[in-house]
Amino acid sequence: MKKPLGVITRPKGFQAGGAAAGIKTTPGLLDVGLLVCDRPASAAAVFTTNKVSAAPVQVSREHFARSHGRVKAVVVNAGNANACTGKHGLRDARKMAGLAAELLDVEPARVLVASTGIIGQPLAMDRVESGIREAARGLSADRRGGARFAQAIMTTDRWPKEAEASVVIAGTRVRLAGVVKGAGMIAPRMATLLAFVTTDAAVSPALLGKLLRSSVDRSFNRITVDGHMSTNDTCVALASGRSGATVRGGSRREKKFASALDEVTLNLALDVVRDGEGAVRVATVRVEHARSDADAELAARAVAESPLVKTALFGADPNWGRIVSAAGASGCAFREDRTSLRVNGHEIYRRGRPLAPSKAVERAMTGSRVTFVLDLGLDRGSSVVYTCDMGHAYVHLNAEYHT
């Protein structure tokens, strides 16, 4: 497995750590992580919109509101999602935040909590608690701490997923870093995406929230593995301000910072799709000239989530009929005689008529990245969604490893 780089502590003002608490079934794997800012950081957070939200999501929402976006730390466990666990689960999530707060000497509301793993089972709280203590003892500001944190949040990811960027603001280098866990499905059983972003820029919670929401919308909200929304999705950004450079709303600095943030979240998101449930191929589904952006999004999602499109992708089959018919049934404005499709730039369907299949298209389908551009020929709406193939490994991971 690729070694983690431990980038999350690269921005100034952060420490991280991880512990093997025995929550994951494989002994010795890190499964409790702690990410801490020297002083309460400006924070922003985006959570799952599933009406079934895990206990840690409920507690983090509450703490985030009570702290007015000033957050000291995030405590995470992998191996158990603490979802669908009723009042007992809520109590456990509060205990996790409470213990971390006690060890860091802050109010509990300054600590957010996230969990990922199997759902519907109670947390082994004795193990979780000793894991939190150990992670706190081992906190470090160097890449070792960051690497342990990156490993501790993984479930069945085939590799740790990290990204970083930097940008010079008013002569000062500002760093951003991020880590994400993706959609492995063996023990955890749910595609629970957790993402954490750090920066040493000084940004107000309000501005950071605005930028994070818009960045998530262009990254994590643009990927699909199987269209099944998780109960635990959480994305948290923390800004320490330790670089000394301040980002204010409406400035050129804001644009620079936003584009670096986008780079980090998009790289993380694409890494999640690449590692989607046994995937061998990533597809970019771009819809152009739709009646509106919303229409384009409808069509792009319908194509990207169609099991028929995804199995054809697995089989490296340029099955354009499935793509066109998925869009036609998506509810978007659609005229067959205006619709064209390109695969890696090669036209295969033009204004409602199939073109003779070319060798170039067949070759394009066998690569690790394929881009479909569906041109609806109507107006100026556009959208993009990233997806992966669905093959035997998907079925294997999701059917054959039972409770």
Place this chain on the structure above:
Amino acid sequence: MKKPLGVITRPKGFQAGGAAAGIKTTPGLLDVGLLVCDRPASAAAVFTTNKVSAAPVQVSREHFARSHGRVKAVVVNAGNANACTGKHGLRDARKMAGLAAELLDVEPARVLVASTGIIGQPLAMDRVESGIREAARGLSADRRGGARFAQAIMTTDRWPKEAEASVVIAGTRVRLAGVVKGAGMIAPRMATLLAFVTTDAAVSPALLGKLLRSSVDRSFNRITVDGHMSTNDTCVALASGRSGATVRGGSRREKKFASALDEVTLNLALDVVRDGEGAVRVATVRVEHARSDADAELAARAVAESPLVKTALFGADPNWGRIVSAAGASGCAFREDRTSLRVNGHEIYRRGRPLAPSKAVERAMTGSRVTFVLDLGLDRGSSVVYTCDMGHAYVHLNAEYHT
């Protein structure tokens, strides 16, 4: 393979036939079918709502309107869907109807046309035309003709799908029969459902249309194999009136007839799910006590179409977390602490809390039919959707047989 019973000609006034024209790749398989009424029948038709509709669908819509619901015959081919074929395809579909009309000595608008099979390829019209001539020569009112028709519309169905019912109206026995082709995915590549229903009741086109739409809504519109809507879906009902019994709107006779029609369409629909792309298990997803029927439908579809639910079904895994979270993300009104789930009558999740998994639930999951009842505990809305598992055969069928 199960022998076809040939029920479609059981109601009085119908003849059917089929021919092997060489459109399917396996030589000798029947692939052109003709279903004819002695005199123009009262007709009703429901077509795909996909904005990409195949040429035969476009021509049938036009003919249906021009004939004012008085239809003499339906001509069908399997092996090629004549979809996404542009103006050329439209010309071919018109030729099919035109030739059948000529042979039966009626106006072309009295003939509907349906195709199923591979998309984006031109029909071999010489073969199709000689097939139509041969099918017309071999028309018969006995079960041999019906059996040939049932075989001619199959693509990769593992068995022919037929159903019948009868009901006594004012002392006269009225017969109904139906035949459907389902979602096999090898050569045809698209789940193109074609269904034909005959009856010897006398029913006006308007009433038959009303009853068929409502019946389709409770049967073919309640099944999902992969949520991918086809370009060719067509359901046609023909009433010869030859039994002498008349069904009028608003009468007790209407109710009796409607319930027999529902029996036929629901049996056909369930047979399609049973034969869905390598399926080993059929699941009934019933949602109860939703805020509204529309809400219940949202939740039932989200559960029935989730690849995670379907792979768990393949693995006989009572993975209730996937069911509950699919419903929670469906957009329906939802409260976790009101939600319960039963598997074949055994409660596994009660008002937001998991119950200890029971042997009875595990056993239930290994059968060929499983019923999930998701109780949202809110109001009186309910809905039901039938689905099947998604296993290796699905991936195999849809990925590994290329163009």
